[in-house]
Amino acid sequence: MKYLAKIIGFFKTLGRPFPVRDWYITLSVAGILSLALIALSVYLFIGIQSGIIIAPKGGEQAPTINVSRENLNSTLEKYNARALNFEVGNYPVPNVGDPAR
Numbered sequence: 001m002k003y004l005a006k007i008i009g010f011f012k013t014l015g016r017p018f019p020v021r022d023w024y025i026t027l028s029v030a031g032i033l034s035l036a037l038i039a040l041s042v043y044l045f046i047g048i049q050s051g052i053i054i055a056p057k058g059g060e061q062a063p064t065i066n067v068s069r070e071n072l073n074s075t076l077e078k079y080n081a082r083a084l085n086f087e088v089g090n091y092p093v094p095n096v097g098d099p100a101r
Helices: 002-013 019-050 069-088
Strands: none
């Protein structure tokens, strides 16, 4: 019962400023939050590195990408056409008309 009276007395004194107590409370809360954030960061770092939190699925493989000469040539032709249009100054004009009309 005397512990409860001490706790109640402590909360009653919070209404009156006492700089030393207030700084200790502020530093204690900041320290506890800092330790909690550091612990969470270490947990996430170790968990992700070791694969405990996020692990790749073992049965699946990444899909293989098939690149052919035809695909490469068609892409190269498109970029060459763009480069030619850029050098000539043939820029497409954006549609900036009034949308209300």
